[in-house]
Amino acid sequence: MAIAAISEKYLPLKSFGEAGGNNNKGISLVRNTKTGEQLICKKVVASKAEDELRAVRRMRGFDNIIQLRDHVPSPKPELNLWGADISIHELYFEHCDLGSLSSFLKRHELAEQRVPESFIWHVLLSMAKALQVCHAGPTNTTERERWTPIAHRDVMAGNILLSSSPPTDNNLYPRVVLSDFGSSIEYKVPDPLLHRKDIGDLAETLYAMCFCAWDVENAKLGYSEELQGVLAVSDVYWEDTAEQAAKFNSGFVAWVEENMAQANMAEFEGKVILRS
Secondary structure: OOOOOOOOOEEEEEEOOOOOOOOEEEEEEEEEOOOOOEEEEEEEEHHHHHHHHHHHHHOOOOOOEOOEEEEEOOOOOOEOOOOOEOOEEEEEEEOOOOOEHHHHHHHHHHHOOOOOHHHHHHHHHHHHHHHHHHHHOOOOHHHHHOOOOEEOOOOOHHHEEEEOOOOOOOOOOOEEEEOOOOOOEEOOOOOHHHHHHHHHHHHHHHHHHHOOOOEOOOOEOOOOHHHHHHHHHHHHHHHOOHHHHHHHHHOHHHHHHHHHHHOOOOOOOOOOOOOO
16 A cells, blocks of 8 residues: 655655554655655644654754654644644654664564673663753753753653664764654653653663673673663662752763763673664
C-alpha cells in the first residue's frame, strides 16, 4: 500500500507504522525531492503537534537533541464533536541512521556481548547535556535567566537515537540524540519532580545497558565503581529535596564529566554493534 504524504516536497520511502497513542498517527522515512536528504516524517494530531513544535524549535542547534527540518500543517482544520482540531500535521526531523538505543541493546543481547563502559559513559554524558538544556537552558547565562524549563517525560531507550552525522569528538562513537518530545511540557513554576523523573528514567535506561551481558554467576556488572555510583545516585535522585534537586540538575553535566574522568576503565575497550 502506498504511503500517503501531505507535502509534495517529500517522497515516502518506508512506513514504520503507528507510533502508538491517540495523538501519533504514524512515522515514515521520506526523501526531500529537492535536496535528496532522508528525513523522518511524524504525523501528529494538531493539538499535540503544537506542543512538540514549541519544544523542538526552542532547542534548535543542540547536537544531542533531535533537530526539526520542516513542519507541514494540514490544509484545513478538522474539528471533532467537541470542537477540538484533530487534523494531521507532518513534522519532519533529521534521520538518525543508526537507529535507536533500544535496537542497539537488542543486538548486544542477541550476541551476548557486553556494552563497553566507555560507550555507556558516552551515552550518559550526551543525555546529561540534552537534559540540562531542557531543564536549565543553554550554558549562556543571559539565556538561562529567562529559560522556561522543559520536561521530556518519556526518556527511554526507544527515544534515544544514534547518528553517524555529524561525527563526534572522539570519532569512534556515534552522536547520541534525545528524540520524541510529544509528551514534553513547559512549566514556569519550578517543579523538581519533573526533573527527577527525566533523570531517574535515564538511570534506568543506562542500567539496561549494563545488564546486556551480566556476569550472573559471579554477580558482577563488570563496570567501574564510578559508573555504578553515578547510576545509583541518579536513580535515588527522587528522594532529594527540591533545593538539592535544583542544585544537582544545574551541575549534572559537570558531575558526570568529573566521575567519568576518574573511572578506572580502558579508554575504548570492546566493540559496539551499531548495525545488524
